[in-house]
Amino acid sequence: MILDDERRAFLVSPVMIVVAGCGADLRPSIARALGARLGAGDEVELVVSRWQWPTLVDDVAERGGVAVTFVRPNDYVTYQVKGRGRVRAAGPDDLALVERYVATVSATLSALGVPAPVMAPWLVPRDLVVITVSVDAIYVQTPGAAAGSRLEPAR
Numbered sequence: 001m002i003l004d005d006e007r008r009a010f011l012v013s014p015v016m017i018v019v020a021g022c023g024a025d026l027r028p029s030i031a032r033a034l035g036a037r038l039g040a041g042d043e044v045e046l047v048v049s050r051w052q053w054p055t056l057v058d059d060v061a062e063r064g065g066v067a068v069t070f071v072r073p074n075d076y077v078t079y080q081v082k083g084r085g086r087v088r089a090a091g092p093d094d095l096a097l098v099e100r101y102v103a104t105v106s107a108t109l110s111a112l113g114v115p116a117p118v119m120a121p122w123l124v125p126r127d128l129v130v131i132t133v134s135v136d137a138i139y140v141q142t143p144g145a146a147a148g149s150r151l152e153p154a155r
Contacts, residue, residue, distance in 0.1 A: 002042045002135050002153045007079060011044055012036050014101075014108040015070045016122075019046060019131065021059040021085070031056040032122050033068070033131075035094075035101030042135040044068070044081065047094050047101075051127035060085040066133055069141060073112055078141035079151075083133045090128035098125045 003011070017033035031053030033046040046068065050057045060066050066085035071078045102123045109119055140146045 002138055002151075003044075003081075007138060007151070008038055010072070010077070010079060011070050011081075012038060013072065014104045015072050016105070017046060018069045018071075019048060019053075019056060019060075020067045020069070021056050021063065021065060023055070023059045024063065029053075029056040029059045034123065034125060034128070035097040036070070037097055039132060042083075044133045044135060045094075046131045046133065047090060047098050047128055048131055049124050049126050050129045052124050057087055057129055057131070060131055061087040066131065068133060071141075073109060073114075076143060078143075080139045080141045081133065081135045081137070082139070083136040085131045085133045088130050088132070090130050094128060094130055095125070098128065 017036055019031045019033050020028060022028050031048045033048050035047045037045045039045050048057060064084045064086065067080055067082045069078060069080045102125065106119055106123065110116070138151045140149050140151060
């Protein structure tokens, strides 16, 4: 297993989630995810607004390569996972995940002094899809001496 219990818990905690991919021309694309859940083994499911982030969704559907950064906003502890993604339509369970995520992250950011109008563009639950990421590697990205170091698979 690449993701140990500590990292698995971190990925589904109230963190900001940025998804990155690239097109055939290697031009980067990004999106903010609206929630994460753990899948089987080293899979992580992310809910993304296709309406807001169509280029990223198309890039992942066409090429598959993805990097996802998870940042805890109160202390900037950060991990990035890299792997292969596949896209599917969102269902009712995914919408429920988004509703919980938006409520939790909004409360977390509000407690840190982020005004609701600043958050609003990040949290758009329109035309949702799910990107399932099969994680190949995880990296520490917390600012400091260990930033960029790859974590070894859990044993």
